[in-house]
Amino acid sequence: MQLLLIERVASEQTPLAKQLLAAGLRLDFARCPSEAKGIMALLRHDLALIDLSPPNHGAKALLAERNAGGHIPMIALVPKTALAGCGAGLLHRADDWVLKPVAMPELMARIRAVLDRARHGGTRTYRAGALIVSRDARQASFAGVPLALSMRERAALAILVRHLAHPVPRAMLEAAVYGPERPPSRNATEALLSRLRRSLESAACPARITAVRSVGWRLTIAEQDGGPSR
Numbered sequence: 001m002q003l004l005l006i007e008r009v010a011s012e013q014t015p016l017a018k019q020l021l022a023a024g025l026r027l028d029f030a031r032c033p034s035e036a037k038g039i040m041a042l043l044r045h046d047l048a049l050i051d052l053s054p055p056n057h058g059a060k061a062l063l064a065e066r067n068a069g070g071h072i073p074m075i076a077l078v079p080k081t082a083l084a085g086c087g088a089g090l091l092h093r094a095d096d097w098v099l100k101p102v103a104m105p106e107l108m109a110r111i112r113a114v115l116d117r118a119r120h121g122g123t124r125t126y127r128a129g130a131l132i133v134s135r136d137a138r139q140a141s142f143a144g145v146p147l148a149l150s151m152r153e154r155a156a157l158a159i160l161v162r163h164l165a166h167p168v169p170r171a172m173l174e175a176a177v178y179g180p181e182r183p184p185s186r187n188a189t190e191a192l193l194s195r196l197r198r199s200l201e202s203a204a205c206p207a208r209i210t211a212v213r214s215v216g217w218r219l220t221i222a223e224q225d226g227g228p229s230r
């Protein structure tokens with residue numbers, strides 16, 4: 001498997017590069033998005049990893065061009081300290097993202113999931129155990145029973161399940177729920193998530209939505225009968 005690693009220190013001696021090489025992956029390196037663009041035009045890669053540590057000049061443009069051109073799958077690497085500042089635009093454009101410092105078992109699982117989704121043209125649902133929500137947020141169910149949720153509640157659930165166990169920044173969740181519009185009031189998102197929690201509890205769903213201070217919200221689910229299909 002050939003990966004392109006985009007981070008400021010482009011070297012086989014970085015901790016992440018050493019772990020990826022030890023896992024049997026082949027690596028090319030780019031020090032910035034503009035350099036990566038040139039490499040991607042010349043060489044074929046199965047997947048790219050892009051470090052969004054600030055300053056991440058050019059990352060948004062690279063991700064946008066990659067999406068428009070149907071190029072390789074891309075996973076963003078986001079420092080915990082920079083998560084709130086990344087914004088919805090950057091994270092939405094990546095196929096997936098993981099927090100830094102990176103846990104290799106999780107990163108390898110995400111790489112496999114992204115590549116599998118790319119090979120099969122993308123999955124139409126996100127899954128966390130018996131909790132399933134469609135990517136277009138039109139349907140949601142638990143244990144095969146449809147959940148009585150509003151469109152915005154399903155949109156919030158979809159983005160939370162997609163990033164199961166990861167904090168979803170406020171800006172990213174609100175972009176998924178409200179689109180280009182602003183929330184109708186300061187506490188509108190909190191109220192929406194409160195209703196979503198009650199609906200999940202009423203369905204005996206073990207999903208828990210918790211606030212992550214200064215970042216956003218996280219969904220976790222106990223006694224999973226399977227990992228998330230992302």
